[in-house]
Amino acid sequence: MAGMSRRQVLRAGVAAGVSAAAGLTFPAVLRAQVKPLKIGLLLPYSKVYAVLGESITNGMRAVFEAEENRVAGRPVELLREDTEVSPPVALRKLRKFLTSDHVDFVVGPVSSAVAAAIRDPIHQARVILLNANAGDNALTRERCSSYIFRTSFSNWQTSYGLGAWVKQRVGGTAYLTGPDYAAGYQIVGAFKESFVAAGGTVVGESYVKLGSTDYAAILAQIGAAAPALSFSFFAGSDAVHFVKQFAEFGLKGKVRLTGAGFLVSDDVLESQGEAAVGGISTLHYTRTLQNPQNLEFRKRYQALTGRPPDVYAVQGHDTARVILEALRQTGGDTADPDRLSRVIRGIQFDSPRGRFRFDPATHNVINDMYVMEVRRGEEGLANYVLSVVKDLKDPGHCPNIAA
Secondary structure, three states: OOOOOHHHHHHHHHHHHHHHHOOOOHHHHHHHHOOOEEEEEEEOOOHHHHHHHHHHHHHHHHHHHHOOOEEOOEEEEEEEEEOOOOHHHHHHHHHHHHHHHOOOEEEOOOOHHHHHHHHHHHHHHOOEEEEOOOOOHHHHOOOOOOOEEEOOOOHHHHHHHHHHHHHHHOOOEEEEEEEOOHHHHHHHHHHHHHHHHOOOEEEEEEEEOOOOOOOHHHHHHHHHHOOOEEEEOOOHHHHHHHHHHHHHOOOOOOOEEEEEHHHHOHHHHHHHHHHHOOOEEEEOOOOOOOOHHHHHHHHHHHHHHOOOOOHHHHHHHHHHHHHHHHHHHHOOOOOOHHHHHHHHHOOEEEEOOEEEEEEOOOOEEOEEEEEEEEEEEOOEEEEEEEEEEEEEOOOOOOOOOOO
């Protein structure tokens, strides 16, 4: 009771006696004073990527609800803010998290453009950001930070492993397409890098505005070029429109549809239907994986949401697991961000996607990347694994991570 006057000490003693007389035990007093663990979810809950934000959130909920929404004795509060896939909106919501809510962690975003915008404020505030989706390569390369960890993928990882694979097994000519923003150029560029290195030829390349609904111009160019395959990065509703129109234009069966796994991932497959069948992609998760962690997660996620998990749900799951494992090691203490960063760097566990761990040199997750084909099988319409690219590390280097 250092710093208290004799009168304050006496008052504190009287108050303690009143509490004890009322049947409130000392441990109960301590529990009442435990600070909640505030996690700011900076995710899209509207517009083109709304389903991604919901899946990440629900994946986190599945983990925390299994822990009765307490981590290392601290009650968990998930504070949701919609980025609207807009960097200015996201910056405004982030300021609220940092200055009003005083969150312990920030989780998100989905868009690489949003991730690029919030990098500097996160770094300056020394708050841990667990990047649960945005794959902007720079965030774990030249714009890395001791306080930023990627629990999802780098854009490079999602497509590099597919280029040489399809050159050897599908064909030697490709037309490339994607959305006209950072992720589009990086993901398409990584595929191009490995495809060309393996001896492939790119016969055309086109980019369109994010949120487009009409792909007629691109599809006409693909048809005219007549490549062995097309490679595309689209996600969410963009992926639904592109894949369905690809089939409607008569390209299915003539040009092999390939892409980063978001093009035909579990969240869009039912909407795409038969148009997606035969599509080949790479991604770090499919619900058809048979490891014990995935089988258990599928049960819990289905019970929580009424539907099977997708890749974004698993990214939410693993983000929550990182928080859980970190606080177990720190005894619930989040006051020292540098200590927390060092702890998170060494976290490893078995995830529904496989073995989860960070590359300490970049803070980017090391992923097994699954080469998959869409077909109807025991799991219904789903992505079934053809091959695995093991332990794929992003090739970048981070000069800013503190030892």
